[in-house]
Amino acid sequence: MVPEYRQLNFELPDLVEQRRPVKKARSPRRRSKPAKPAELLGLFEVVLPPNPVKREQIAQERGLKIDVGLTAQARELVEAIGLGALADQLQVYWNPRLITTAGLAHHSTSRIDLNTRLIEFPPDEPGRTLRHELAHIVAHHRAAGRVIQPHGPEWREACNALGIPGERRCHDLPLARRSVRRKFAYQCRYCGIIVPRVRKLSRDSACYPCCRAHNRGRYSRRFLLDPMPLAKARKLAPEHSWA
Ligand SMILES: [Zn+2]
Ligand SMILES: [Zn+2]
Numbered sequence: 001m002v003p004e005y006r007q008l009n010f011e012l013p014d015l016v017e018q019r020r021p022v023k024k025a026r027s028p029r030r031r032s033k034p035a036k037p038a039e040l041l042g043l044f045e046v047v048l049p050p051n052p053v054k055r056e057q058i059a060q061e062r063g064l065k066i067d068v069g070l071t072a073q074a075r076e077l078v079e080a081i082g083l084g085a086l087a088d089q090l091q092v093y094w095n096p097r098l099i100t101t102a103g104l105a106h107h108s109t110s111r112i113d114l115n116t117r118l119i120e121f122p123p124d125e126p127g128r129t130l131r132h133e134l135a136h137i138v139a140h141h142r143a144a145g146r147v148i149q150p151h152g153p154e155w156r157e158a159c160n161a162l163g164i165p166g167e168r169r170c171h172d173l174p175l176a177r178r179s180v181r182r183k184f185a186y187q188c189r190y191c192g193i194i195v196p197r198v199r200k201l202s203r204d205s206a207c208y209p210c211c212r213a214h215n216r217g218r219y220s221r222r223f224l225l226d227p228m229p230l231a232k233a234r235k236l237a238p239e240h241s242w243a
Helices: 045-046 055-061 068-080 085-090 117-121 127-143 153-161 206-214 230-236
Strands: 090-096 103-106 110-115 184-188 195-196 225-229
Touching: 055 085, 068 085, 068 090, 068 127, 085 127, 110 117, 110 127, 127 153, 153 230, 195 230, 225 230
Parallel strands: 090 110
Antiparallel strands: 103 110, 184 195, 184 225
């Protein structure tokens, strides 16, 4: 039987967890903040001089890491097309927080962020993404305040100049794995929903949608999840990422 809502792609909580004695919710912790004299509020803005924090320092605090070699390469590329002043401003960082994005161009700071996983795709990466992002900065710089399309003719022209003619607007690198591969499959004995799991479930796990629909959200063995062969689950619910 093909359950009609096998498109549902959410994580089902393991209801066994809910049967354990529930700890009493603690009353909201009282914050014992020392009372601030009213005259202190806002004082620092007045008294302290503006603290000029270096761009590099701010970036490092966010988990970014500058790449000296790629920064030099970017500057060389931009200098070669006659934009020396812009070249001096450029900085290239590795950004571990980028997941599906290959790179980012920050126009206001002339900074390029690269996805740390680009190094997994030699020999074209990270050089190609560097040039792609560089083309954004060059196009923006040349537009001098004029609003342009991110991947419009100005950007394509910059791509040509930077040695990546015909560059596409989107990358097709398999950067983010869609999700973790599920090795275990279960089926609700009542509604037939297929539940993918990374780890084995306990024998007494029940179907959450059924418990909610027919038992006011409480656990019931009527809705137990039975293990099923992975091959069958793959056929019935191909939308999940099976191992
Ligand atoms: Zn782009
Ligand atoms: Zn069910």
